Amino acid sequence: MAILDRVRDPGERTLAVVLLAPAFALLALIVVYPIGRIIYQSFFDARLSGGHGHRFVGLDNYRIAFHDTEFWTATWHTVAITLITVPAALVVGLGLALLANLPFRRRWPVRLALLLPWAMPLAFAGLIFAWFFHTEYGIVNDVVRRLGAGGEPTMWLLRPGWAFAAVCVTIVWKTSSFMALILLAGLTMIPRSLYEAAEVDGASHFQQFREITLPMLMPSIVVALIFRTITALQTFDIPYTMTRGGPADATETLAMLIHKTTIDYLDVGYGSTLAVAMFVLSLAVTTVYLRRLARTP
Numbered sequence: 001m002a003i004l005d006r007v008r009d010p011g012e013r014t015l016a017v018v019l020l021a022p023a024f025a026l027l028a029l030i031v032v033y034p035i036g037r038i039i040y041q042s043f044f045d046a047r048l049s050g051g052h053g054h055r056f057v058g059l060d061n062y063r064i065a066f067h068d069t070e071f072w073t074a075t076w077h078t079v080a081i082t083l084i085t086v087p088a089a090l091v092v093g094l095g096l097a098l099l100a101n102l103p104f105r106r107r108w109p110v111r112l113a114l115l116l117p118w119a120m121p122l123a124f125a126g127l128i129f130a131w132f133f134h135t136e137y138g139i140v141n142d143v144v145r146r147l148g149a150g151g152e153p154t155m156w157l158l159r160p161g162w163a164f165a166a167v168c169v170t171i172v173w174k175t176s177s178f179m180a181l182i183l184l185a186g187l188t189m190i191p192r193s194l195y196e197a198a199e200v201d202g203a204s205h206f207q208q209f210r211e212i213t214l215p216m217l218m219p220s221i222v223v224a225l226i227f228r229t230i231t232a233l234q235t236f237d238i239p240y241t242m243t244r245g246g247p248a249d250a251t252e253t254l255a256m257l258i259h260k261t262t263i264d265y266l267d268v269g270y271g272s273t274l275a276v277a278m279f280v281l282s283l284a285v286t287t288v289y290l291r292r293l294a295r296t297p
Contacts, residue, residue, distance in 0.1 A: 035279065038272045046269035061273035071274065073249065074257040075281075077164075081239075081253065082232040085171045089228055090221070092172060093179025100180065101187045114184070117177040126241030129170040133157055133242075157243055160250030167239045167251050174238065175231070179224045186220025187213070226289045233282050254278050 045057045065071050100110045117125075132139050133156035141153040156162045190213065198208045236255035239245065245252035245260075252260075254274065262271030 038275050038279070041269060041272035042276050044269045046267070046272075048266035048268060057269070061270050064270065065273050065277060070249070070252075070257065071254075071277075074252050074254045075277070077250075077252060078233055078235065078254040078278075078281075080164075081168060081171065081235055082229060084168050085175065086225065086228050086232050088168075088172045089176040089179050090225065092176035093224070094183055094221075096176060096180035097183035097187055100184050111184070114177045114180050117174055118181065120174070122174065122237035123241045125170060125174045126238040129166065129173070129238075130157065130242040133166045158247055160247055163243050163247060163251050167242055170238050170242065171232070171235065175228055179228060182224040182227075183217060183220055186217045190216045222289060222292055226286060229285050229289065230282050233278065233285065254281075 042061055043056060043058055045055050045060075096114055100114055104110060131137075135141065135153050135155045135158065138156070140156065144154070154162060156166045194212050194216075195208055198212060203211070234255050235253045236259065239251045239253055240256055240259075243251045245256050255278065258271050258274045258278065261267050261274060265271075
């Protein structure tokens with residue numbers, strides 16, 4: 001009878017376990033198992049070509065990665081893209097969010113304009129900007145020429161430095177709207193009465209922005225930075241469609257190296273090792289952000 005009574009009227013802890021069990025099972029299926037499988041695969045020599053078979057090698061793949069110049073170069077490119085595009089997208093996104101939050105009579109066209117770049121597929125954006133930066137018929141060189149800058153057209157995607165800059169510009173354009181949407185949601189939650197009280201006290205617009213907007217917006221900023229940083233560390237589509245990692249691997253990211261290792265070279269074991277490295281990097285950055293978010297009032 002006691003067991004039947006417990007089933008009919010479960011306690012709060014039992015009810016919570018029952019209700020959350022499907023979510024935990026789904027999370028384990030789509031997140032925990034794939035991550036565990038990749039970690040397990042990283043300890044094997046699993047090349048699908050050459051007849052090497054599937055044999056356990058322990059930490060050999062990690063030792064190879066530690067001494068792999070291509071791995072460190074791709075990691076540096078990934079970190080550099082993150083350090084450049086995330087703050088730039090935050091600044092641009094904050095400006096767009098403030099603009100969209102102004103008391104327009106009709107706000108929906110401005111907010112729709114924020115949504116369109118974010119909704120565009122990454123590969124499509126990369127192809128568009130690859131055309132923009134094309135040496136012969138790209139719009140960027142055409143604008144430069146019309147502004148009176150003569151000489152030979154700049155080979156944006158054929159020189160390492162210019163190609164890297166073009167990729168960063170494209171990523172900032174694509175991702176700043178995402179940042180703006182998150183920050184706009186945070187701006188709408190700030191009570192208008194705070195600004196009215198500040199105006200009564202004689203605070204300027206800059207003082208209101210510094211003392212009210214930024215502190216109240218900080219949780220939204222941290223959340224936006226978490227999502228944007230994780231996606232930046234996993235950058236693949238835009239540099240792949242624009243430059244294929246070139247010229248001379250100048251724009252190859254860690255995700256592109258993983259793709260090349262597993263798909264082109266068919267080295268699943270070493271590719272899994274590189275994927276584990278990217279996962280650890282993303283996890284470390286996310287942990288820093290979450291600690292910052294926990295300290296945010």
